[in-house]
Amino acid sequence: MKQKILLCSDLDRTLLPNGHQAESPQARLRLQRLAQRPGIILAYVSGRHKALIQSAIREYDLPLPDFAIGDVGTTIYQITDNQWHPWEDWSKEISQDWQGINQAGLAKLFADITPLRLQEPEKQNRYKLSYYAPPELDWENLIPQLAQRLQAQGIQASFIWSVDETAQIGLLDILPKRANKLHAIRFLMERQHFDKSHTVFAGDSGNDLEVLASGLQAILVRNAQEEVRQEALRRLPPEHSQQLYLARGGFMGLNGYYSAGVLEGLAHFFPETRAWMETGREESAEEETAQSCAIYRSCKKNDSYLYVESQDDFSRVPGKLLEMLGKLEFVMRLELRPEISLAQANIREVMQMLREKGYFLQLSSREYRRS
Known part of the structure; x- marks a missing residue:
């Protein structure tokens, strides 16, 4: 099995387009596509506390991460089934x-x-x-x-x-002393068994400099201030000169600011990820293929429906999600095609989630959750 990639990224003015520069319209959409790949483990690394990270995810429609390093490296959360679990081992590590x-x-x-x-x-x-x-x-x-x-x-x-x-x-x-972004990332790498060659960090500001110049594969987005760019280069040891990528724009027609710069740098270190960000002919052909599914209504959560690939097969659905939905009532079997419409969901999104995750959850609020 191919080793997964751990993508660690700062939020404000790195993934979040909340600086003065304009965002490429397609950048976050491509980020969403990338994050759905099973080969990507996503970790947000931010000065924000938990509630502000969650607020940013909602406001900017960011993918839900697998991990969140918050409060400038003083907290680590693992996110499963939309539940945020603090790592107490990390608190013990830094408390001394x-x-x-x-x-x-x-x-x-x-x-x-x-x-x-x-x-x-x-x-x-x-x-x-x-x-x-x-x-x-x-x-x-x-x-x-x-x-x-x-x-x-x-x-x-x-x-x-x-x-x-x-x-x-x-x-x-x-x-x-031990509570910083760099140490937190290395702690995460150790506990999740990622080496340097399969880890990459993206940032934009002075509080990212320690990681940017650490020798980890790192990306400095194009909208970073010139002083930060020069300081990162000054701190970078000569033996690590190939480990820092400065986004410059032009990749896939994007401008290199914010998430566009993250995608550009990721493709630099991991060229195979470019295909994961785009809709190529092969994927388009796959999407055009009809896909059958079974639809169930939750008896516990009003107006919520679960789509699975095969009737009575819930093997790919997380246990906590099934517990949340309670008893499921079979509604129908349906053949999905890109040209048909669904009242409460995007048909292509449903088909993609079924292919990649094995299920799709349709909620009454028109929101759906991924795990």
């Missing part, structure tokens, strides 16, 4: 660095530093202390002063400085 002191205790050590303003409570957690600051802050001199105060308490910490160019505000995150 703060000597039992939480973020509120650490904040007292910096109460006299006026340029720093605490971020909202929901943006803090047990192992993440976050501040706003003026974007022009002399952080290169300030951070060593903060580190000295922590070291006097025996606390090992890392500092991540970045600038939100859209809001024009500086962001400073103070984390346990």
Whole structure:
């Protein structure tokens, strides 16, 4: 069996088109197609907390990931059947660095530093202390002063400085030394048995620099600021010069910004993925083929229908999904063709999901979930 690819990507201004540059209209659609492939394991790596990651997924119609590294690397979730399960082993891994002191205790050590303003409570957690600051802050001199105060308490910490160019505000995150995006990705790689040759990271900003210059295969999207681009190249050791790809646009007619840059870089490191992003003749021919299915109505969840390939065969349907639906009542057998219409679903989407996953769930809200 061919080794799967672990695609780790930042969200804001990497996959999310929430910067100043224009998004290629087809980019996120191609990302959706890619994420449906069984050969791709998708992990979001973000400074956002769980609720904000979920909000971004809904707002921008992003594919549901297999994993989410949140809060600038201080949390890891595994997502199965739309349930988010925190990895307690990761919390134990990083807790040693703060000597039992939480973020509120650490904040007292910096109460006299006026340029720093605490971020909202929901943006803090047990192992993440976050501040706003003026974007022009002399952080290169300030951070060593903060580190000295922590070291006097025996606390090992890392500092991540970045600038939100859209809001024009500086962001400073103070984390346990081991709690960072790079260590979290490597922890995920180890636990899921991915090596460097089958892992790739995509990012855009200063808080991605450690990963971009780490020697992991990495992508810097085209909309990254020039200072970030130059700093990534400066930090990159000569022996890892082939491990960083700078998106430049032109790939598949896309402009290289946001998810277009992620796709471009992924195809650079894994050329076989290009075919997974496009509708080629072979796939079009496959879609034109008639496909039979059996449709069941959920007796537990109103106006919800489950499509499976064969009548009374639920072997490819996740157990938790079957539990959620409860007793299923057979409705009909149906031959699906691209030219017919369904009242509550896209026919091609249904056919594709049946081929790739073995089932399709139609919900009353016109939303459907993938697993």
